[in-house]
Amino acid sequence: xxxxxxxxxxxxxxxxxxxxxxxxxxxxxxxxxxxxxxxxxxxxxxxxxxxxxxxxxxxxxxxxxxxxxxxxxxxxxxxxxxxxxxxxxxxxxxxxxxxxxxxxxxxxxxxxxxxxxxxxxxxxxxxxxxxxxxxxxxxxxxxxxxxxxxxxxxxxxxxxxxxxxxxxxxxxxxxxxxxxxxxxxxxxxxxxxxxxxxxxxxxxxxxxxxxxxxxxxxxxxxxxxxxxxxxxxxxxxxxxxxxxxxxxxxxxxxxxxxxxxxxxxxxxxxxxxxxxxxxxxxxxxxxxxxxxxxxxxxxxxxxxxxxxxxxxxxxxxxxxxxxxxxxxxxxxxxxxxxxxxxxxxxxxxxxxxxxxxxxxxxxxxxxxxxxxxxxxxxxxxxxxxxxxxxxxxxxxxxxxxxxxxxxxxxxxxxxxxxxxxxxxxxxxxxxxxxxxxxxxxxxxxxxxxxxxxxxxxxxxxxxxxxxxxxxxxxxxxxxxxxxxxxxxxxx
Amino acid sequence: xxxxxxxxxxxxxxxxxxxxxxxxxxxxxxxxxxxxxxxxxxxxxxxxxxxxxxxxxxxxxxxxxxxxxxxxxxxxxxxxxxxxxxxxxxxxxxxxxxxxxxxxxxxxxxx
Numbered sequence: 329x330x331x332x333x334x335x336x337x338x339x340x341x342x343x344x345x346x347x348x349x350x351x352x353x354x355x356x357x358x359x360x361x362x363x364x365x366x367x368x369x370x371x372x373x374x375x376x377x378x379x380x381x382x383x384x385x386x387x388x389x390x391x392x393x394x395x396x397x398x399x400x401x402x403x404x405x406x407x408x409x410x411x412x413x414x415x416x417x418x419x420x421x422x423x424x425x426x427x428x429x430x431x432x433x434x435x436x437x438x439x440x441x442x443x444x445x446x447x448x449x450x451x452x453x454x455x456x457x458x459x460x461x462x463x464x465x466x467x468x469x470x471x472x473x474x475x476x477x478x479x480x481x482x483x484x485x486x487x488x489x490x491x492x493x494x495x496x497x498x499x500x501x502x503x504x505x506x507x508x509x510x511x512x513x514x515x516x517x518x519x520x521x522x523x524x525x526x527x528x529x530x531x532x533x534x535x536x537x538x539x540x541x542x543x544x545x546x547x548x549x550x551x552x553x554x555x556x557x558x559x560x561x562x563x564x565x566x567x568x569x570x571x572x573x574x575x576x577x578x579x580x581x582x583x584x585x586x587x588x589x590x591x592x593x594x595x596x597x598x599x600x601x602x603x604x605x606x607x608x609x610x611x612x613x614x615x616x617x618x619x620x621x622x623x624x625x626x627x628x629x630x631x632x633x634x635x636x637x638x639x640x641x642x643x644x645x646x647x648x649x650x651x652x653x654x655x656x657x658x659x660x661x662x663x664x665x666x667x668x669x670x671x672x673x674x675x676x677x678x679x680x681x682x683x684x685x686x687x688x689x690x691x692x693x694x695x696x697x698x699x700x701x702x703x704x705x706x707x708x709x710x711x712x713x714x715x716x717x718x719x720x721x722x723x724x725x726x727x728x729x730x731x732x733x734x735x736x737x738x739x740x741x742x743x744x745x746x747x748x749x750x751x752x753x754x755x756x757x758x759x760x761x762x763x764x765x766x767x768x769x770x771x772x773x774x775x776x777x778x779x780x781x782x783x784x785x786x787x788x789x790x791x792x793x794x795x796x797x798x799x800x801x802x803x804x805x806x807x808x809x810x811x812x813x814x815x816x817x818x819x
Numbered sequence: 820x821x822x823x824x825x826x827x828x829x830x831x832x833x834x835x836x837x838x839x840x841x842x843x844x845x846x847x848x849x850x851x852x853x854x855x856x857x858x859x860x861x862x863x864x865x866x867x868x869x870x871x872x873x874x875x876x877x878x879x880x881x882x883x884x885x886x887x888x889x890x891x892x893x894x895x896x897x898x899x900x901x902x903x904x905x906x907x908x909x910x911x912x913x914x915x916x917x918x919x920x921x922x923x924x925x926x927x928x929x930x
Contacts, residue, residue, distance in 0.1 A: 458891055465898045469905065476909055484913040485925045488844070491906055495851045496839065498902075502858045502895050509888065510865035 330385040332378060333400040335371045336410050336449040339364055344442035357438045358425055364442065365418040368449075372411035379407050380801065384815035386455070394455075394816055395519035401455035401816055405654060405802035409452045409581060412658045415784065416573045416665040417445055422777045423669045424566035427676065432478050432564070440477070444470040444570065451578045455816055457508065458515045460582060461501050464547070468494050471575060474567045475559065486562035493555050497546040504539040511536060518816035520590045521809055529593035537591035537598050544586065548579025549635050550605050556632060557616060561624035565672025568624060572631050573665030577657060580638050584653065587642060588806040589813075595645060603643035607737050609636025614744030622681045623671045623756075626748050630667070630707070633741050634660045640731075640738055641722045649725025651803035655796065656718030659788060663707050663714065666781040670700045673774050674756055683752060688761030695775055697757040699782055704749035706785050708742050714789035717796065824864040831857030844910040844920040848903065855899040859892045 343364035350356050379385055379402060387400040402410075421441065428437055447467025454460050472494075476487035509515060511532055512523040524533055545551035560571050583602070591598055613632030620626050638660070641653030673696055678686040690697040706713030709720075719742070726735040788795055805811050831853050838850025866888030874886035914920045 458894075462894060462898070465902070469898075469902060472902075472905055472909075476912075479912060479916060481916055484909070484916055487909060488913060488922070488925075491902075491909065492839070492847060492851070495902060495906070496854070498898075499851070499854050499858050502855075503861055505891070506858070506862040506865040506888075509862075509891075510867075515887070 330378070330387055330402070332371065332375055333385055333387040333402045333453055336368060336375070336414070336453065337446055339368050339371065340442040340445040340449070344439045344446065347439045347442065348436065351434065351436065354430065354433050357433070361421055361438045361442070362418075365414065365421050368414045368445070369411070369418060372407065372414045375402055376404070376407045376411055376798065379404050380798065384805070384812065386816055395514050395516040398459060399455040399516060399518075399816060400453050401518075401812070402453055403802070403805045403812055403815070404798065405584075405805055406452040406581075408654070408658055408798060408802050409577070409661075410449050412661045413445070413448055413452070413574055413577075416661050416781075417441075417448075417570065419777050419781045420566055420570050420573065420665055420669065423569070423672070423774050426771070426773050427566050427672060428564060429478075435477055437474075437477060440470045440474050441570070443467075444474065444574070446470075448574050448578055452581060455517050456515055457517055457520065457586075458505055461498070461505060464501070464578070464582075465498060467575070467578065468498070471571065474570070475563050477567070478564065480562075483562045486559045489555050490559040493546065493552075497543050500539065500546075501543045504536060504543055507532070507536045507539065516816070517585070517589055518813040521592075521813055522817070524590055525593060529591060533591070534594055534597060537587075537594070538601065540586055540591070541583070541598055541601060544579050544582040545602075545605055545639075546579075547576075548583055548639075549576045549632055550579070550583070550609050550639050553609065553613070553632050553635075557620075557625050557628040560628045560631070561622075565624075565668060565675060568627075569665050569668030569672065572627065572668045573661050576631055576635050577661055580635060580657065583639065584642055584650075584657075584806065588645070588650065589809045592809060599643050599645055602639050603731065603734055606636045606639035606643055607734055609633065609639065610737050610741040614741045614748075617748035618744055618751075621683050623675055623683065623752060624681055626752060627664075627668055627671050630745060630748065631664060633745055634664065637719075637722065637738055637741065640726060640734055643734065644722075644726045644729035644731055646725050646729050647803060647807050648721050648728060650806040651796070651800050652718050652721025652723075652725055654802045654806070655721060655792075655799045656715070658795075658799070659706075659714040659718050659785070662781065662788065663703060663785050666703055666778055666785065667707065669774065669778050669781070670696065670703060671752075673771055673778070674700070674752075677769055677771065678756060683755040685762060686756040687759035688757070690757035691761065693771070696771070696778075697753070699775075699778055700749075700757070701753055703782060703785065704746070704753060706789065707749065708746040712786070712789055714785050714792070714795075716789060717792035820868050820870075821864060824860060824868065828857045828860050828864065831860065842922045844913065844922065847922075848906050848910060851906065852899065852903050855895070855903075859895055859899075862888055862892050862895070 385402040389398045450463030549556045616629035638653045641649040675681045709715035835850045835854030838846045872882040874884040876883045
C-alpha cells in the first residue's frame with residue numbers, strides 16, 4: 329500500500345479544478361501550472377526511487393483487496409513513463425506560455441492541459457481494465473477540446489474526424505470489456521492474467537484479445553492511422569507537441585501492458601498481427617514522412633514510425649526487445665515533444681509551415697537550426713544520443729527472435745526518418761531566404777526550454793547505462809508478468 | 820431473454836453503423852449514441868441477465884444481481900453523454916463556421 333500512487337493523478341486534477349475558477353487571471357494560471365508541473369516531477373522521481381528500493385507499489389482504493397476493489401499499480405514501467413511524461417509536459421507547458429494566444433489561454437487552455445495529464449498519468453498507473461477506459465476517456469475528451477480550441481476552419485474539420493474515430497474505438501473498448509467480463513468474471517488486470525492463464529487463450533478469449541488489440545492500436549495510431557497526420561496538424565504547435573509526445577504513447581502503453589500481462593498464452597496470433605501492423609506503420613509512416621512538404625505532417629508521420637518501432641519490440645517479445653521498447657518509448661516521448669516544439673518555433677519564425685516558402689533561417693537563428701540538427705541525429709539513432717541505445721536493444725531483440733525482415737524494415741525506416749528530418753533542415757535552414765521583410769520574433773524563452781530538453785535527450789544517451797539500470801527493471805516486469813501479479817494479489 | 824437482447828443489440832449496432840457511415844453530421848452523432856447504447860446493453864447482457872432482485876447484497880438477501888456491470892454501465896453512460904454533448908456543440912459550431920453539415924463538402928486545404 330502506498331498513497332504515493334494517487335498523487336500524480338490528484339495534483340493535475342486539483343490544479344485543473346482550481347484553474348477553472350481563475351479563468352481571467354492568466355499570469356496566476358501560468359504560475360500555478362508551473363508549480364503543479366514541478367510537483368508532479370518531484371512526485372514521479374520519489375515514486376521511481378521508491379519502486380527501485382521496495383519493488384512494485386500498489387494501492388487498494390477504499391481498502392478493498394483485489395480482485396474486488398479498484399487498484400492502482402505502480403511498477404517501474406508505469407513510473408518511468410509517468411516521470412518522462414511529467415518532464416516532457418513541463419517543457420511543453422513552458423513553451424506554450426509564449427506560443428498560445430491569450431484568447432486560447434482564457435478559454436481554459438491550462439485547465440484542459442491538466443485534465444489531459446490526469447488521463448495520461450491515470451492510464452499509466454491504473455491496474456483495472458475498466459479504469460483504463462475511464463482514464464482514456466478523460467484524456468480523450470480533454471484532447472477533443474484542445475484540438476478544437478480556437479475554432480478555425482481546419483481545426484473544426486479535423487476534430488470532427490478525430491472525435492468520430494475515437495468514439496467508435498471507445499465503443500469497441502467497452503464491448504471488449506463486456507466480453508472479457510463475461511468470459512473471465514473479473515476486471516483487475518493481474519487477476520485477468522491469472523484467469524486467462526487458467527482458461528487458456530483459445531476460442532473466445534482469442535477473439536477478445538484481437539478486439540483489444542484493434543481498440544488500443546487504433547488509439548496508438550498503429551492500426552488505421554490515416555486520421556492522425558491530419559488531426560494532429562490542426563491545433564497550435566504547443567498542443568501538437570503535447571499530442572505527439574503523449575497521446576499515442578498512452579495507446580502504446582495499453583498495448584504493451586495488455587499483451588505482456590493478460591493475453592500472453594497464445595502469442596502466435598496476436599503477436600503476428602502486431603508484427604504486421606508494426607511493419608505497416610514503419611513503412612507507410614516512412615513514406616508519408618518523405619512525401620509531404622509541410623512541417624506538421626512530416627513530424628506526425630514520424631510519430632507513426634516510432635509507434636511502429638515500439639510495436640516491433642512487443643512483437644519480438646524477448647528481454648532485449650522489451651527493454652528496448654521501454655527505452656525507446658521514454659526517448660521518444662522526450663524527443664518527439666522537443667521535435668514538435670522546434671517545429672513550432674520554425675513555423676513561427678518562418679511565418680509558414682510550408683518548407684518551400686522557408687529557407688535561410690540558419691542565418692538568423694543558428695541556435696535553433698543546430699538544435700534541430702542534433703535532435704534529428706538523436707531521433708535517427710546516431711550513437712552518442714538517446715535513440716541509439718533503444719534502437720540497438722530493439723534490433724538485437726528482433727534478430728534474436730528471428731525477425732530478420734522486420735529488423736531490416738526498422739533499420740530502413742530510420743533512413744526515411746533521417747531523410748525526412750534532413751529535408752526539413754535543408755529546406756528550412758539552408759538556401760536563400762525568400763524576399764520580404766520578416767519581423768524578428770523573440771524566442772529566447774522557447775529556445776531555453778528546448779535547450780534544456782535537448783540536454784536531457786543527450787544525457788539520456790550518454791548516460792544510457794545508468795538509464796538502462798532503470799529500464800531493465802521495467803522490462804523485467806514485462807518479461808515476467810508473475811512479478812506484477814504477485815505484487816497486486818499478495819494481500 | 821438473451822436472444823431478445825442479442826437481437827436488440829444487433830439492431831442498435833446496425834443502425835448506428837449505418838448512420839455513422841452517412842454524410843450528415845447530425846446523423847453521425849445519432850449513430851454514435853445508438854452505438855454506445857448498444858454497447859451498454861451488450862455489457863448488461865454479457866454480465867448475465869437476472870430478474871427480480873436488486874444489485875444489493877444484504878444479510879438476508881436471497882438473490883442479488885451482480886452490481887459491477889451496473890456500475891460500469893452507469894460510468895459509461897455518463898461518459899457517452901458527455902462526449903455526445905461535446906460532439907453536438909462541435910457540430911453546431913462547425914455548421915456555423917463551415918456553413919455545411921455535409922462531410923463531403925468540408926474537404927479542402929484552407930486553414
